[in-house]
Amino acid sequence: MTEGQPLPRGFYLRDTVHVAERLVGKTLVRVRGRSRMEGKIVEVEAYKGDEDPASHAFRGPTRRNMPMFAEPGHAYVYFTYGNHYCLNVTTEPIGIAGAVLIRALEPLKGLHSMKRLRPIACDIELTNGPGKLTKALGIDRALNNVDMTKSGPLFIVDHESVGSLVQRSARVGIRKGTDRLWRFFLSDNPYVSRRS
DNA sequence: CTTACGATCATCT
DNA sequence: GATGATCGTAAGC
Numbered sequence: 564m565t566e567g568q569p570l571p572r573g574f575y576l577r578d579t580v581h582v583a584e585r586l587v588g589k590t591l592v593r594v595r596g597r598s599r600m601e602g603k604i605v606e607v608e609a610y611k612g613d614e615d616p617a618s619h620a621f622r623g624p625t626r627r628n629m630p631m632f633a634e635p636g637h638a639y640v641y642f643t644y645g646n647h648y649c650l651n652v653t654t655e656p657i658g659i660a661g662a663v664l665i666r667a668l669e670p671l672k673g674l675h676s677m678k679r680l681r682p683i684a685c686d687i688e689l690t691n692g693p694g695k696l697t698k699a700l701g702i703d704r705a706l707n708n709v710d711m712t713k714s715g716p717l718f719i720v721d722h723e724s725v726g727s728l729v730q731r732s733a734r735v736g737i738r739k740g741t742d743r744l745w746r747f748f749l750s751d752n753p754y755v756s757r758r759s
Numbered sequence: 760c761t762t763a764c765g766a767t768c769a770t771c772t
Numbered sequence: 773g774a775t776g777a778t779c780g781t782a783a784g785c
Contacts, residue, residue, distance in 0.1 A: 608777070617777070619770095627770060644778050645767025651777085664777055694778050736777055762784075772774085 612660025
Protein backbone atom coordinates (compact mmCIF):
# COMPACT_ATOMS: atom_id res chain seq x y z
CA MET A 564 0.00 0.00 0.00
CA THR A 565 1.48 3.29 -1.07
CA GLU A 566 1.68 6.00 1.52
CA GLY A 567 -0.61 8.91 0.68
CA GLN A 568 -2.85 6.97 -1.69
CA PRO A 569 -6.37 5.92 -0.64
CA LEU A 570 -6.68 2.36 0.62
CA PRO A 571 -7.80 0.19 -2.32
CA ARG A 572 -11.14 -1.57 -2.69
CA GLY A 573 -9.55 -4.87 -1.73
CA PHE A 574 -8.80 -3.58 1.74
CA TYR A 575 -12.52 -3.27 2.46
CA LEU A 576 -13.59 -6.38 0.57
CA ARG A 577 -13.47 -8.82 3.47
CA ASP A 578 -14.75 -9.66 6.90
CA THR A 579 -15.98 -6.53 8.66
CA VAL A 580 -14.38 -7.31 12.01
CA HIS A 581 -11.04 -7.90 10.33
CA VAL A 582 -11.28 -4.60 8.44
CA ALA A 583 -12.25 -2.75 11.61
CA GLU A 584 -9.22 -4.03 13.47
CA ARG A 585 -6.91 -2.99 10.65
CA LEU A 586 -8.40 0.48 10.26
CA VAL A 587 -7.15 1.50 13.69
CA GLY A 588 -4.04 3.64 13.24
CA LYS A 589 -4.84 4.63 9.65
CA THR A 590 -5.36 8.26 8.66
CA LEU A 591 -8.73 9.70 7.67
CA VAL A 592 -8.42 12.53 5.14
CA ARG A 593 -11.14 15.11 4.60
CA VAL A 594 -10.78 17.61 1.75
CA ARG A 595 -13.32 20.39 2.06
CA GLY A 596 -12.97 23.24 -0.37
CA ARG A 597 -9.42 24.51 0.10
CA SER A 598 -8.93 22.99 3.52
CA ARG A 599 -7.45 19.58 4.12
CA MET A 600 -8.01 17.93 7.48
CA GLU A 601 -6.40 14.72 8.71
CA GLY A 602 -6.94 12.58 11.75
CA LYS A 603 -5.55 9.30 12.99
CA ILE A 604 -8.27 6.71 13.52
CA VAL A 605 -8.03 5.66 17.17
CA GLU A 606 -11.41 3.96 17.72
CA VAL A 607 -13.82 1.98 15.50
CA GLU A 608 -16.69 -0.49 15.72
CA ALA A 609 -17.75 -3.28 13.33
CA TYR A 610 -21.39 -3.73 12.31
CA LYS A 611 -22.62 -6.65 10.23
CA GLY A 612 -25.93 -7.76 8.76
CA ASP A 613 -28.02 -10.85 9.51
CA GLU A 614 -26.11 -12.10 12.52
CA ASP A 615 -25.71 -8.74 14.26
CA PRO A 616 -28.82 -7.44 16.10
CA ALA A 617 -27.13 -4.09 16.79
CA SER A 618 -26.74 -3.36 13.09
CA HIS A 619 -28.95 -1.12 10.99
CA ALA A 620 -28.89 -3.92 8.41
CA PHE A 621 -30.16 -6.62 10.78
CA ARG A 622 -33.65 -6.69 9.25
CA GLY A 623 -32.53 -6.58 5.66
CA PRO A 624 -31.96 -3.77 3.17
CA THR A 625 -33.87 -0.48 3.49
CA ARG A 626 -33.50 2.92 1.91
CA ARG A 627 -31.23 4.11 4.70
CA ASN A 628 -28.89 1.14 5.09
CA MET A 629 -28.52 0.50 1.36
CA PRO A 630 -24.82 1.48 1.31
CA MET A 631 -24.08 -1.34 3.76
CA PHE A 632 -25.22 -3.85 1.13
CA ALA A 633 -23.58 -2.11 -1.81
CA GLU A 634 -19.99 -1.86 -3.00
CA PRO A 635 -17.34 -1.87 -0.23
CA GLY A 636 -15.14 1.17 0.34
CA HIS A 637 -17.95 3.72 0.31
CA ALA A 638 -19.08 6.12 3.03
CA TYR A 639 -22.26 5.33 4.93
CA VAL A 640 -23.33 8.52 6.69
CA TYR A 641 -26.53 8.63 8.73
CA PHE A 642 -28.28 11.16 10.96
CA THR A 643 -29.27 10.15 14.48
CA TYR A 644 -30.74 11.41 17.76
CA GLY A 645 -32.00 14.49 15.95
CA ASN A 646 -28.56 16.07 16.23
CA HIS A 647 -25.66 14.08 14.94
CA TYR A 648 -24.13 12.46 11.89
CA CYS A 649 -22.10 9.27 12.08
CA LEU A 650 -19.51 8.09 9.56
CA ASN A 651 -19.01 4.47 8.49
CA VAL A 652 -16.96 2.81 5.77
CA THR A 653 -18.67 -0.09 4.03
CA THR A 654 -17.17 -3.57 3.85
CA GLU A 655 -17.81 -7.09 2.50
CA PRO A 656 -18.82 -8.09 -1.05
CA ILE A 657 -21.89 -6.60 -2.74
CA GLY A 658 -25.02 -8.18 -1.25
CA ILE A 659 -23.49 -8.81 2.17
CA ALA A 660 -24.03 -6.05 4.72
CA GLY A 661 -21.10 -4.63 6.63
CA ALA A 662 -19.71 -1.30 7.83
CA VAL A 663 -17.13 0.09 10.23
CA LEU A 664 -18.17 3.04 12.39
CA ILE A 665 -15.40 5.60 12.90
CA ARG A 666 -15.78 6.59 16.56
CA ALA A 667 -12.77 8.77 17.34
CA LEU A 668 -9.80 10.52 15.75
CA GLU A 669 -6.58 12.09 16.91
CA PRO A 670 -6.41 15.40 14.99
CA LEU A 671 -3.23 15.62 12.89
CA LYS A 672 -3.66 18.37 10.31
CA GLY A 673 -6.11 21.20 9.68
CA LEU A 674 -6.87 21.76 13.36
CA HIS A 675 -7.79 25.34 12.58
CA SER A 676 -10.48 24.25 10.11
CA MET A 677 -11.84 21.72 12.57
CA LYS A 678 -12.15 24.30 15.32
CA ARG A 679 -13.98 26.63 12.98
CA LEU A 680 -16.55 23.91 12.31
CA ARG A 681 -16.71 22.83 15.96
CA PRO A 682 -15.73 25.70 18.26
CA ILE A 683 -14.45 24.28 21.51
CA ALA A 684 -11.80 25.16 24.06
CA CYS A 685 -10.27 21.77 24.72
CA ASP A 686 -8.43 19.97 21.87
CA ILE A 687 -9.07 16.56 23.36
CA GLU A 688 -12.82 17.01 22.94
CA LEU A 689 -12.59 18.01 19.28
CA THR A 690 -12.95 14.58 17.67
CA ASN A 691 -13.27 12.05 20.52
CA GLY A 692 -16.74 10.76 19.58
CA PRO A 693 -18.62 9.71 16.43
CA GLY A 694 -20.89 12.77 16.33
CA LYS A 695 -18.09 15.10 17.32
CA LEU A 696 -15.69 14.11 14.57
CA THR A 697 -18.29 14.43 11.81
CA LYS A 698 -19.03 17.95 12.96
CA ALA A 699 -15.34 18.88 13.20
CA LEU A 700 -14.65 17.54 9.70
CA GLY A 701 -17.81 18.89 8.09
CA ILE A 702 -19.24 15.47 7.26
CA ASP A 703 -22.97 15.22 6.63
CA ARG A 704 -25.55 13.53 4.42
CA ALA A 705 -23.97 15.03 1.32
CA LEU A 706 -21.06 12.61 1.72
CA ASN A 707 -23.25 9.52 2.03
CA ASN A 708 -22.18 6.94 -0.56
CA VAL A 709 -18.96 8.75 -1.53
CA ASP A 710 -16.31 6.37 -2.89
CA MET A 711 -13.54 6.38 -0.30
CA THR A 712 -11.06 4.54 -2.49
CA LYS A 713 -10.63 7.68 -4.61
CA SER A 714 -8.73 10.88 -3.79
CA GLY A 715 -11.94 12.86 -3.37
CA PRO A 716 -13.50 14.69 -0.44
CA LEU A 717 -13.12 11.75 1.93
CA PHE A 718 -10.73 8.78 2.03
CA ILE A 719 -8.36 6.82 4.23
CA VAL A 720 -4.61 6.35 3.78
CA ASP A 721 -2.10 4.08 5.42
CA HIS A 722 -0.10 5.35 8.36
CA GLU A 723 3.48 4.45 9.18
CA SER A 724 4.05 2.19 12.16
CA VAL A 725 0.92 1.94 14.25
CA GLY A 726 3.13 0.96 17.15
CA SER A 727 0.58 1.22 19.92
CA LEU A 728 -1.46 -1.68 21.15
CA VAL A 729 -4.91 -2.28 19.65
CA GLN A 730 -7.38 -3.28 22.34
CA ARG A 731 -10.87 -4.74 21.85
CA SER A 732 -14.08 -4.46 23.86
CA ALA A 733 -17.87 -4.51 23.60
CA ARG A 734 -19.44 -1.79 21.48
CA VAL A 735 -20.71 1.47 22.95
CA GLY A 736 -24.25 2.81 23.00
CA ILE A 737 -26.12 -0.31 21.94
CA ARG A 738 -28.64 -2.53 23.75
CA LYS A 739 -28.39 -5.70 21.66
CA GLY A 740 -25.34 -7.60 20.53
CA THR A 741 -23.29 -6.51 23.54
CA ASP A 742 -21.72 -9.97 23.73
CA ARG A 743 -19.59 -9.30 20.66
CA LEU A 744 -16.22 -7.64 21.20
CA TRP A 745 -16.28 -5.62 18.00
CA ARG A 746 -14.93 -2.29 19.21
CA PHE A 747 -11.24 -1.66 18.56
CA PHE A 748 -9.16 1.22 19.93
CA LEU A 749 -5.64 2.31 20.77
CA SER A 750 -5.34 1.62 24.48
CA ASP A 751 -2.88 4.41 25.22
CA ASN A 752 -4.46 7.13 23.09
CA PRO A 753 -6.09 10.09 24.88
CA TYR A 754 -8.57 10.72 22.04
CA VAL A 755 -10.49 7.46 22.58
CA SER A 756 -14.12 8.32 23.40
CA ARG A 757 -14.29 6.41 26.64
CA ARG A 758 -12.14 4.24 28.85
CA SER A 759 -12.93 0.81 30.14
C1' DC B 760 -15.55 12.27 38.78
C1' DT B 761 -20.11 10.03 37.77
C1' DT B 762 -24.81 9.79 36.48
C1' DA B 763 -29.15 11.62 34.47
C1' DC B 764 -31.81 13.71 31.07
C1' DG B 765 -33.49 16.73 27.31
C1' DA B 766 -32.85 17.99 22.58
C1' DT B 767 -34.67 16.74 18.07
C1' DC B 768 -35.78 14.09 13.74
C1' DA B 769 -35.21 10.33 10.16
C1' DT B 770 -36.50 5.84 9.87
C1' DC B 771 -39.25 1.99 10.66
C1' DT B 772 -43.50 -0.39 12.83
C1' DG C 773 -45.97 6.60 17.57
C1' DA C 774 -41.60 4.73 19.36
C1' DT C 775 -36.87 4.40 19.03
C1' DG C 776 -31.89 5.45 18.76
C1' DA C 777 -24.29 3.10 16.59
C1' DT C 778 -24.99 10.77 20.69
C1' DC C 779 -23.77 15.09 22.92
C1' DG C 780 -23.78 18.74 26.19
C1' DT C 781 -25.26 20.38 30.42
C1' DA C 782 -26.71 20.03 35.08
C1' DA C 783 -26.95 17.93 39.28
C1' DG C 784 -25.26 14.52 42.59
C1' DC C 785 -21.61 12.36 45.38
